[in-house]
Amino acid sequence: MAAADPRPTGPDESRFRSEESRIGSEEPRIRSDGSRFGSEESRIRSDGSRIRSEESRIRSDGSRFGSEGSRFRSVGLVRSWESELATIQHSLKFVLKLKEEFVCPICRGVVLNPQQNSCGHIYCFHCVQDLLLSSSPSSPVCPVDGAVITPAEVFQDNCCKREISSLEVYCTNAPSCSSIMTLHNLQEHLRSCPYEQVPCTNPGCRAALQRRYLHHHMTICPQRMEACPHCQQPQPLSLMEDHIQRSCSQVKVDCPNSCSMKILRHMVTEHSDSCPEVHIECSYRRFGCFVQGKQGRVKLREEAAVNHPMLLVLRSNVDLEHQVELLQQEALLKQQEVHADSVLLTGLQNQTRPLLQKSNSHEHNVTTVQRALSRQEDVLSTIQLDVQQVSRTLGPGLEELEQLRSSLDAVIQEVSAAEALREQLGYMEENLKRHSGLLELHVAQLGHNKQRLQELGATSYNGKLIWKIQDFRKKSDAEVKGQSPCITSMPFYTGRCGYKMAVKAYLNGDVDGRGTHLSLYVVLMLGDFDALLPWPFRQYVSLSVMDQSGSGNHRTLSFRPDPASKSFHRPPSESISNVAVGFSCFILLS
Numbered sequence: 001m002a003a004a005d006p007r008p009t010g011p012d013e014s015r016f017r018s019e020e021s022r023i024g025s026e027e028p029r030i031r032s033d034g035s036r037f038g039s040e041e042s043r044i045r046s047d048g049s050r051i052r053s054e055e056s057r058i059r060s061d062g063s064r065f066g067s068e069g070s071r072f073r074s075v076g077l078v079r080s081w082e083s084e085l086a087t088i089q090h091s092l093k094f095v096l097k098l099k100e101e102f103v104c105p106i107c108r109g110v111v112l113n114p115q116q117n118s119c120g121h122i123y124c125f126h127c128v129q130d131l132l133l134s135s136s137p138s139s140p141v142c143p144v145d146g147a148v149i150t151p152a153e154v155f156q157d158n159c160c161k162r163e164i165s166s167l168e169v170y171c172t173n174a175p176s177c178s179s180i181m182t183l184h185n186l187q188e189h190l191r192s193c194p195y196e197q198v199p200c201t202n203p204g205c206r207a208a209l210q211r212r213y214l215h216h217h218m219t220i221c222p223q224r225m226e227a228c229p230h231c232q233q234p235q236p237l238s239l240m241e242d243h244i245q246r247s248c249s250q251v252k253v254d255c256p257n258s259c260s261m262k263i264l265r266h267m268v269t270e271h272s273d274s275c276p277e278v279h280i281e282c283s284y285r286r287f288g289c290f291v292q293g294k295q296g297r298v299k300l301r302e303e304a305a306v307n308h309p310m311l312l313v314l315r316s317n318v319d320l321e322h323q324v325e326l327l328q329q330e331a332l333l334k335q336q337e338v339h340a341d342s343v344l345l346t347g348l349q350n351q352t353r354p355l356l357q358k359s360n361s362h363e364h365n366v367t368t369v370q371r372a373l374s375r376q377e378d379v380l381s382t383i384q385l386d387v388q389q390v391s392r393t394l395g396p397g398l399e400e401l402e403q404l405r406s407s408l409d410a411v412i413q414e415v416s417a418a419e420a421l422r423e424q425l426g427y428m429e430e431n432l433k434r435h436s437g438l439l440e441l442h443v444a445q446l447g448h449n450k451q452r453l454q455e456l457g458a459t460s461y462n463g464k465l466i467w468k469i470q471d472f473r474k475k476s477d478a479e480v481k482g483q484s485p486c487i488t489s490m491p492f493y494t495g496r497c498g499y500k501m502a503v504k505a506y507l508n509g510d511v512d513g514r515g516t517h518l519s520l521y522v523v524l525m526l527g528d529f530d531a532l533l534p535w536p537f538r539q540y541v542s543l544s545v546m547d548q549s550g551s552g553n554h555r556t557l558s559f560r561p562d563p564a565s566k567s568f569h570r571p572p573s574e575s576i577s578n579v580a581v582g583f584s585c586f587i588l589l590s
Contacts, residue, residue: 082112084187086126088172095168095180102164105143106131110183111164116157119147128154171195204236246563463494463539466546467503476507485510491525499537500527504580513585518545520557521582526571537561537568545587555587 085092089109104111106127113125119142123131131140132151140149165184171177172186173195181189190196194212199205205223218224225234228243230250235243244251249266256268257277272278277294460466467489469475479485489503506519513519520543527533540560547553559581561568567581 081184081187082125085112085183089124091172092183092186093170093172093174095170098167102160102167110167111160114157114160114164115154116160117142117147117149118153119145121145122157122160125156202236204238459490460492461494461496461498463492463498465489465492465503469505469507472507479508493527494539497529497532498527499533499539500525502577503543504582506584509584509589511584516589517585518587518589519582519584520545520586521580523577523580524568524571525577526573526575530570533570535568535570536563536565538563543582543586557583557586 089107089112092110094110098110101122102111103109104124104127105121106123109124111122111124114122115125115128116122117128121142121144128149131149141147142149165182167183168180169183169186171179171181171189171193173190173193176195177193179189179193192211194210196211197208198211198214200207200209200214200217200221200223202218202221202223202225205221207217207221209217222238224237226237226240227233228235228240228248228250230244230248247265249264251265252262253265253268255261255263255271255275255277257272257275259275259277261271261275263271276297276299469487475487485506485508487505487507489505491500491502493500501522501524504521504523506513509515509517510519522541522543524537538561540558542556542558544554544556547555561581565581567578569578571578
């Protein structure tokens with residue numbers, strides 16, 4: 001409950017006396033309201049049986065309670081000024097002592113958006129709502145007299161709401177601020193109170209100060225926005241020097257080819273086309289001139305010695321004419337070959353005509369042979385009839401022949417069954433080989449998944465990676481024997497949606513450190529969120545070899561990325577990563 005401050009004396013005493021007289025005139029109305037509450041209470045007591053029957057009906061029908069609760073929540077919505085006061089509800093200081101009836105019996109603070117129960121007590125809207133939602137339909141009771149609280153019996157007390165909103169309070173920044181206003185207007189006052197603590201509005205500044213000092217702070221804030229003196233674009237003052245040194249397009253810089261001119265940064269590419277210090281080749285190179293050097297000297301040579309390039313052009317034209325003559329001669333020879341082939345084809349056609357005539361005569365002979373064959377078939381039928389007559393005379397011998405035939409058929413069936421079993425065995429062997437192959441694939445996939453799971457479990461998302469290289473000496477010796485000289489760490493990230501990168505290590509050194517040093521590099525990799533990140537990569541990079549003996553003799557080298565290097569630009573979609581950047585002579589192997 002908020003305690004009342006001592007009443008001030010002096011010039012304001014008459015104002016407080018007038019407030020007391022106003023409050024005294026309000027007392028009869030409050031008493032009349034109390035009688036209204038008393039009559040309402042008697043009506044509730046006289047109708048107690050109806051309330052108890054309604055309670056039992058609500059207990060038996062939980063869904064009805066839920067619907068009533070939703071109606072209560074929709075009716076009792078907290079207004080904006082009351083919701084804003086909820087955070088300072090218990091620190092408010094009222095000019096007059098707060099009446100007990102305006103104190104919420106649940107949270108013991110001033111009642112905000114008052115809700116009245118059938119027992120006549122009032123509560124904050126959020127307090128009674130939390131009480132109803134956190135209790136079963138039969139358990140919510142008034143903390144004062146133990147009366148049951150049901151959503152159907154709770155209603156918003158607008159009369160009490162008006163009285164509370166008109167109570168006078170001191171500013172929460174007292175005693176620095178001596179303002180007094182009604183509770184309803186407190187938040188509006190705090191939005192302009194010169195003693196209210198407000199944060200600086202400049203991005204990146206975390207200062208918090210009183211509103212009266214904000215204007216002066218904005219003029220000296222190191223994070224304030226200032227116009228660049230070169231391109232006039234607004235930039236944070238703390239980043240102005242870096243902007244001028246690295247990215248301002250209107251700053252004049254030295255020519256990268258070391259000529260004496262100073263040019264605007266955004267004109268560097270265009271200047272390269274005319275810079276006299278750029279190394280180029282002679283424009284007549286395709287005609288045989290292999291002179292190369294600085295652009296200014298090459299151009300002067302082309303202008304001073306124009307006869308030599310022209311002779312090269314004429315010589316090239318003569319060579320081309322000679323090649324054209326050779327091609328014409330080859331075309332003439334090809335035409336002669338085609339004519340000879342056509343003559344040969346005509347001779348072959350003349351030779352095939354007699355062969356076609358012989359083929360026709362052979363077809364006639366085949367027809368004659370077929371007729372003779374038909375006559376032979378008739379003779380064979382006659383012979384078969386004679387054989388049947390002979391077989392009737394040889395009955396017993398034929399029965400033995402039939403038995404032998406049956407035995408032979410049985411043997412043939414057994415052989416066929418054995419062949420079928422052999423084929424089935426071969427089919428089962430093929431299935432066994434196929435299933436063995438699938439099992440090996442599953443085992444390989446399981447190993448890959450296990451490795452992937454271990455990588456995901458060890459992946460870092462805070463921009464830091466601690467990489468312990470197992471069997472350092474064994475891997476180093478293997479590299480000397482011809483295996484891959486580079487090992488790569490698991491990927492890590494600067495954040496959940498940050499840059500993706502990895503570390504590369506050459507255990508026996510790379511380039512200048514080959515055989516003498518350990519080489520360490522960092523490489524930017526293609527990530528899932530590259531389209532949302534600022535490029536080029538500008539974050540500070542530190543590489544360390546950690547001393548595990550406990551003496552803390554670590555070795556650390558750091559660098560800041562060069563925005564002009566493609567190694568720190570966004571990795572292209574057709575590649576996995578950029579070119580690695582780091583230290584080829586990081587630490588001696590000894």
